[in-house]
Every structure is written in C-alpha cells, then in structure tokens.
Amino acid sequence: MIVSFIETAGFGYEIMYPGAAQPVPVSGGSWSPPDAPKRATTYILIATDLNTRQQHFLTTTVQVRNPILEALTAIKGVTTPWVQGATKGDGAFTFSKGAMHVRREFGSQEGGALYAGGIRTEYVSGPNDADGDITFLPGEVKVWRNRSSNDLGTLYVGEAVFNGVATGYVKGLRDGDGDITFTQGGVKVWRTRSSGEPGALYAGEATFNDVATGYVKGLNVTDGALTFVWAGAKVVASPGSPYSGVLHAGRFENEPQ
Structure with a gap:
C-alpha cells in the first residue's frame, strides 16, 4: 500500500x-x-x-478484503454465508436455508467432523429423507423408521451391555433365524418370527428348578427320547415313535409299593 x-x-x-x-x-x-x-x-x-x-x-x-482480527465481538449477531479455519485445508461451516453444514474444507461437499464436549438436541436424523431418526424423551431414546413415521426403526450395534432390556421379542439377524417372544411369566422360542412352530434352544449347560416339557431327546437324529405320560415316563426310539427305546443305567432301584 x-x-x-x-x-x-x-x-x-x-x-x-x-x-x-x-x-x-x-x-x-x-x-x-x-x-x-x-x-x-x-x-x-x-x-x-x-x-x-x-x-x-x-x-x-x-479497507481490507480479508481482514485478520485478534478478537471479534458482535452485539447483534454475525451474518455470513460461510466460516472457515485460518489455515488452508481447515474445516468450514456453510449455511443454507434452515440448515448449517460442517464441510471437510471450504468449497468441498464432503461432510466434516464436529467435535464437542456434549450436544443437546431434540432429535438426530440421517442426511436422506428416508433415513432413520432418533428422538430423545425424558429418561429414554426412541429409534424411528424415518422422521415423519411413527414406526419403530432398527438399531444395529456390534455389542451392547444393558442393566435391563424390555422388549416384545428377540430375533436373529437373518430372515430364517429363530425368535424369542415374551409371555406373561415366561418366554417362548419359535422356529421363525412368522412361524407358529416351536424352535430349538441350544445351551452348553442349563440349570432349572423345574422343567415342564412334552419330551426330552438326544442331540442326534437317531437318539432316543424320554416322553412323559400320565403319572410316568416312557423311553421311546425317537420322539413320536411307537417303538420302545432302551434305558441304560448303572443302577436302578424301585421304591417299595
């Protein structure tokens, strides 16, 4: 100058x-x-x-086109189409109708990262109209299918740790996976979500105070089964078979009649 x-x-x-x-x-x-x-x-x-x-x-x-200020105090607000960092490649905020965008750098359409100690907001939704939505209520959050829908959406996580879970059912990730529903005082295992057929429960070990079941069978197809009849039990060749099975025992005792 x-x-x-x-x-x-x-x-x-x-x-x-x-x-x-x-x-x-x-x-x-x-x-x-x-x-x-x-x-x-x-x-x-x-x-x-x-x-x-x-x-x-x-x-x-x-007047300077791009002034450098040590501090700026605006009493009635700041009106600007964009704000960016001082160094080339720094992130930028851009403004559009009813929205503010975080960009990787000024002139880029790539989303940038927002770092904050905490965020308070009424809801969080995806960038597309049909994306899921999370809303916040006193003491809880809800996942919706999309912002304008009242249908519950799906939450995907690699692992979750809960003190308690209240849910109508639990199912596998695939269409044919089994399903667990909760009834008054109990649970039921189904073959699939839309099926009325009981499913199989696999466990390495189970401890029960009481078991009410139609039969007990081995893991293999040819294993025998123990069925329950009036006031007794019966060993059969397989569940539903009319043929009696074999009971092997190291010792067997009858109670006195």
Whole structure:
C-alpha cells in the first residue's frame, strides 16, 4: 500500500497510524507502511506549517478484503454465508436455508467432523429423507423408521451391555433365524418370527428348578427320547415313535409299593 500526496514548500509531513508510537516523518510525496494492513486501518497525514506551526490533517481509512482480527465481538449477531479455519485445508461451516453444514474444507461437499464436549438436541436424523431418526424423551431414546413415521426403526450395534432390556421379542439377524417372544411369566422360542412352530434352544449347560416339557431327546437324529405320560415316563426310539427305546443305567432301584 502506498500513500501519495503533493508536497508544498514550507511544510513538514508526518503520518500517524495504529502501531506507531509517534508520528512518522515522511518526504518525497509518498509513503508505505512497514507492514501491509491486516484489517481496516485509519492513516492520518499531518501537514505542519514550519513558520506558524499550524497543523492540517488528512484522514483516510483503508479497507481490507480479508481482514485478520485478534478478537471479534458482535452485539447483534454475525451474518455470513460461510466460516472457515485460518489455515488452508481447515474445516468450514456453510449455511443454507434452515440448515448449517460442517464441510471437510471450504468449497468441498464432503461432510466434516464436529467435535464437542456434549450436544443437546431434540432429535438426530440421517442426511436422506428416508433415513432413520432418533428422538430423545425424558429418561429414554426412541429409534424411528424415518422422521415423519411413527414406526419403530432398527438399531444395529456390534455389542451392547444393558442393566435391563424390555422388549416384545428377540430375533436373529437373518430372515430364517429363530425368535424369542415374551409371555406373561415366561418366554417362548419359535422356529421363525412368522412361524407358529416351536424352535430349538441350544445351551452348553442349563440349570432349572423345574422343567415342564412334552419330551426330552438326544442331540442326534437317531437318539432316543424320554416322553412323559400320565403319572410316568416312557423311553421311546425317537420322539413320536411307537417303538420302545432302551434305558441304560448303572443302577436302578424301585421304591417299595
């Protein structure tokens, strides 16, 4: 930046500007600041009559297209189409109708990352209209199929740890996987969600205070089964078979009649 003026004989000239402790003498009809202004800066040219010591002042303010500010205080708000970091490649905020976007950098359409100690919001939804939605209620959250729907959505997690779960049913990830439903005072295992057929429960070990069942069978197809009849039990070749099976025991005792 160059400040130019026409010198008049019999006058001395000085420049006052922010950062200068006192007026700086100038001559030759032009002057440049030691550093280019980083923000709107006012320069004052002082012309002093060397005979009468009368002073005349000329003030000019230089505007900077991209000012650098140490601090900014806005009393009534800031209106801007975008905000970005000071270094090239820094993230940026852009504004559109009814929304604010975090971009990887200014000019990019890629979403950036937002880091915060905490976020308070009424709901969270995906970027597309049909994406799922999470709303927040006193003491709970709800996952919806989409923002405008009242249908419950699906929550996918690699692992979850709960103190308690209240749910209507539990099912596998695939269409043909078994299903567990909860009834008054009990649970039921079904072959599939839409099936009315009982399913199989596999466990390495199970401890019960009581078991009520139609039969007990081995793991293999050819294993025998123990069925329960009126006031007794019966060993058969397989569940539903009319043929009796074999009972092997190291010791067998009858109670006295």
